[in-house]
Amino acid sequence: MGGFEIITDGLMKALQIIISGDPEILAITALSLRVSLTATILGALVGIPLGFLIARSDFFGKSIITTLINTFMGLPPVAVGLVVYLFLSFSGPLGFLRLLYTPEAMIIAQMILTFPIVCGITISSVMSLNPKLKETLTSLGASPFWEARVLLNESRLGLITGIIAAFGGAISEVGAIMMVGGNLLGYTRALTTAIMLYTNMGEFATAIALGIILLLISFAVNLFLTILQSRSKVKRTI
């Protein structure tokens, strides 16, 4: 079978799967979405406030911390997976939590990947705000919460970019979730790990079909976020 045939076969198969609603593939897709969306949201919940704090305060070692976070934006997923595995393993320090080979373990591993991305982009977008904005707020006697609200609102474009980048990294990543999820059938099998499995079994068309489904999901989520982003352009709080 030639390369093109396999890809066209994969396209047909993807269509077939989507139309027929194969329950196994649907479960795999739902798991991928659940894990990566949760990891992105959690990463943002921690990353945005922390990034904002770092950007708005002056302290010794700020540039080193910022550099570190920027470096962690490129963490290798498989290395993160190995470290999280060693922690969650029965013989590891957090083994008592019994989290290994669960979707929750996959979320933890992916959150370690998404957090620095959101945090790093938050730092740069908050720091690139016009300094006059802050001066104005201070002269108006704005409370810290009011100030944070206005500044975060002004950096919305950047924050959403961070979330988009984090989600893209999470949904397409295979190394970390393979290691801590174990690719267990009907439980921790995600789109990317299933693609690897089907490739190993020589079922290339199914693997391509899953790849196409992954792209479609990614497209849908990004479409939503991009609409959010373009709307935020016209809104002003000040």
Place this chain on the structure above:
Amino acid sequence: MSSAGSKKILIITAIVLIAAIVGGTAYYLNVTANANRRLIIATTTSTVDTGLLNYLKPYFDNKFNANMTWLSLGTGQAIEVAARGDADVLLVHDRVREDAFVASGNGTMRATIMYNDYIIIGPPNDPAGAAGANATLSMQKIRDAGLTANSTFVSRGDGSGTNALEKRLWTKAGITGYANASWYYSTGSGMAATIRVANEKAGYTITDRATFYSLNSTMALSLVIITEYDGALLNPYGILQLNSTRYTNIQSDLGTSFLLFICSNEGQALIANYTINGRQLFFPMFGNPESIGLPSENSTVTVINNMLKARGIQ
């Protein structure tokens, strides 16, 4: 933002959130732990890639009201994962490390349950002239042709059982220093992935027969069998019960159930009946390791047979 108060609030919110998530998940898992009949088998890529475990799953699940799942790893990683207490039962094929696993107290019982055999595969024109029924001789010829840049060898290089056998064959053929040779590629991947590399490079490799047939049925390979039916190429699979005193977290009862199931007449018959394109891939041999020249396992076999009777499985 300058106020220390709101900083504190933000940090506390973050901590509370993380704590709630971790705590909630742990609680949820504890609650559902008992209702959960999920068996995790640490096994090699060959039993997964050939579809054997997928085929056995419904039979085991129905009989034991279980949910059978597996980690598809190289034998090296599978044994390491089991040694850390991260699986319920171990199904691998590397006798030396299996025995070491039991000797170190990580495992409490080991039985040979089935075998398939390894084959040396290569390009149909056989540039090394390695065809025949003597694996050692084939390895020598592949090396010789490699030295004159007429052949390449593709190795798993991943510490798997297949990789261990390959190393034993090189040693038997008196060949050293192959790992750095220009005709030698080490993929560091699973069996099917390695066959695909050999296929692309028109090189030789060693594979278990089952993976070769099953991959050949899903994608047309250009490689053919070069050497087969040498006693040195037999590939026995062992099942290992893990030490439940050491690994208090594991589903040891389910693990034992799987061991008994696969040793039972029913399990052995299922293995024998598993075919791809009409070819039998695995040959059951529980209780009769002597049939392929392995040492007797009479004491273990007696223990397992008694357990099978005691639990009313057969």
